[in-house]
Each structure stands twice: as structure tokens, then as C-alpha cells.
Amino acid sequence: MPELPEVEALKEFLDEHLTGRTVTRVLPLAISVLKTYDPPLTALEGQQAGPTTRHGKFLALHIGELYLVVHLARAGWLHWRESMPAQPPRPGKGPLALRVVLEAIGADGEADGFDLTEAGTQKRLAVYVVHDPQEVPGIARLGPDPLADSFDRDAFAALLAGERRQIKGVLRDQSVIAGIGNAYSDEALHHARLSPFKLAASLDEEQITTLHTSVRTTLREAVERSRGLAAGRLKAEKKSGLRVHGRAGEPCPVCGDTIREVSFADSSLQYCPTCQTGGKPLADRRLSRLLK
Structure with missing residues (x-):
């Protein structure tokens, strides 16, 4: 997408x-x-x-x-x-x-x-x-654009306040933040070393700051990689620049652990257990209780 x-x-x-x-x-x-x-x-x-x-x-x-x-x-x-x-x-x-x-x-x-x-x-x-x-x-219905100048750390914190949903879902919700989908939410969470299943409202001040930086850094770097490319080359550029999304079974480029996947009805997410979940594999939400 x-x-x-x-x-x-x-x-x-x-x-x-x-x-x-x-x-x-x-x-x-x-x-x-x-x-x-x-x-x-x-x-x-x-x-x-x-x-x-x-x-x-x-x-x-x-x-x-x-x-x-x-x-x-x-x-x-x-x-x-x-x-x-x-x-x-x-x-x-x-x-x-x-x-x-x-x-x-x-x-x-x-x-x-x-x-x-x-x-x-x-x-x-x-x-x-x-x-x-x-x-x-x-x-x-769109929420704020994450690359806008007004999308500062405090604005991001206000969006997360009281959110009892998992942070992966919040990042993908277009009415909360506009433009982030399945791939770049995986990438930002890996960059921030956060579990995709962590509740948004449970992030501490340091984690909020780190994730805000990771979201903007991940998107800005992807925009720069894509700038000036012909329309027909953008899909390949996106895939080549992703570190964890779509790379289940490959080594994490940061720590070398194997990238894992959690599948849903019509999508999946990828993450690194060592970088993001303290070494614990996340349970498949369709079968068992989520690990945070």
C-alpha cells in the first residue's frame, strides 16, 4: 500500500x-x-x-x-x-x-x-x-500530518494521552495521524525499540519523545529516498529501504536476531524480538493473549 x-x-x-x-x-x-x-x-x-x-x-x-x-x-x-x-x-x-x-x-x-x-x-x-x-x-477525518512543523513532541503526546489501544493500531489510525500505514508503523516502532503491542497510554515521557523522533525520522528518510524517482520506481525503492517490514525470517540489521511476524486476518506485522520486546516472541493475537 x-x-x-x-x-x-x-x-x-x-x-x-x-x-x-x-x-x-x-x-x-x-x-x-x-x-x-x-x-x-x-x-x-x-x-x-x-x-x-x-x-x-x-x-x-x-x-x-x-x-x-x-x-x-x-x-x-x-x-x-x-x-x-x-x-x-x-x-x-x-x-x-x-x-x-x-x-x-x-x-x-x-x-x-x-x-x-x-x-x-x-x-x-x-x-x-x-x-x-x-x-x-x-x-x-484525517488527523495531523506527521511531517508538518506543528506536529511537535507535545502535539504527539496529546494524541496518545488516554489511548488504550496498542501503539501499532494508533499509528495506523488515519483519524489520529495521517499517512502512516502498516509498513512505516513497523519501521518507526523498530527504530524506537518499542513493542507494537504496547498500549499507547502506557508510554512514558522518554518513550514518547523517542517514538516521535522515530516517526518523523523514518518518514523523512523515506521521502528523501523517493524524491526525484519516476513513478514506476517508487515501489521498488520503498521495499529496498525497509528494515523489518516484509522481512520475516531475515536477520535484524541492528542486532542480527531473526525478524518475526504476527499475522492477522488481512495483514501482518514484523518486528525484532531483541530490539523491541525484550527477546520475547509476540503471540499471535488470533490464538492467544497478547504479550506486551
Whole structure:
């Protein structure tokens, strides 16, 4: 799933490639992708694109007086195409969900643009056409951005106060903090040497300070690694930069212990027992009482 660093990199990529260009066609290819109907997608056609903004894991493409808001969900992605086929694709064929075609520029007259695709059978990729990004329910519910200047240590502590949930779940809750998903919550907790099952409200002052630093450091480093990369290279960059997430069975890069995994119904987490849980393996929450 694309998280804050990848979505930030896509925002910068679109700022460079889309801003100032005129949209000629917007083609919905999967009926499930479009979550609004008024204004219609056709209202974007003939309009000039402005800057793209990021809201948590959402992209908001400013086109004319409207916004094309995109949430890539778990299996969605944006593919830039230097040359678009003259014939439109057939709806319902393959992973293609939406195509945006731009006015041709240059001597060759080739039209470029981008495709939104979604792999798998669970169709969660979402597209909205709105007058204001805050009209999108998921954006309206977002918590603060962890890379914002206002997200200081005290602001983070206030969010954790009274939270009786495990810290892993709190970090992933978009209404608490915007943009962190399964991968970077694992990475931040490993950096902070904290168990993912520790209750948020039980963190002491030092642990809060350490985790705040770890969250911002982990995200900033990932953003820097992704900066300037083409959209097609971002997934590989994300995977290569992860230290524990998705690396069950491999040695921890800090202490050498074997990275362990806890599986859930539709996801999993990875952690290092030596670095994070005092050497104790965490129990599978589906089968037994959690170890803290």
C-alpha cells in the first residue's frame, strides 16, 4: 500500500509533469473506482491542471476549478505514459481503472498522461471529483500530518494521552495521524525499540519523545529516498529501504536476531524480538493473549 513517502513522491512527480497541462479526456474503466457523480468526470476535460497537493495518503489534483482526488488504497498505483494509444481501452479488462489523457505537445504530437490501476479482486481504489478536497469524507477525518512543523513532541503526546489501544493500531489510525500505514508503523516502532503491542497510554515521557523522533525520522528518510524517482520506481525503492517490514525470517540489521511476524486476518506485522520486546516472541493475537 502506498503510504505518506510514496504519495509525497507522486505529488512531486505530478507537480513536475502535470502542472500547466490541459486535460483532454478522462476515461473511467472500472465502475467501482468513481465515488462521486456531480460534478462529472467530463467537467475536467478541457481544463488546465494546477499544483497537486497531498492529504495523508490522498492525492488532490487541481484541474480547472475542481479537484480530482485519488486514494490508491492497498493495490492501486499511478502509471505515467509518455504515449497514449489512439484508441480508448475497453472497460472491465485487466487492472486499468481510470485513464487521464493530456493535450499533445511537441513536434511529434504524441499525447501523454497517466493510468490508475488496481491489482487483485478487492477493488478499493477511489476517485472523487469535488470542488474542495475537504468534501471527501476520508480527508475530512484525517488527523495531523506527521511531517508538518506543528506536529511537535507535545502535539504527539496529546494524541496518545488516554489511548488504550496498542501503539501499532494508533499509528495506523488515519483519524489520529495521517499517512502512516502498516509498513512505516513497523519501521518507526523498530527504530524506537518499542513493542507494537504496547498500549499507547502506557508510554512514558522518554518513550514518547523517542517514538516521535522515530516517526518523523523514518518518514523523512523515506521521502528523501523517493524524491526525484519516476513513478514506476517508487515501489521498488520503498521495499529496498525497509528494515523489518516484509522481512520475516531475515536477520535484524541492528542486532542480527531473526525478524518475526504476527499475522492477522488481512495483514501482518514484523518486528525484532531483541530490539523491541525484550527477546520475547509476540503471540499471535488470533490464538492467544497478547504479550506486551
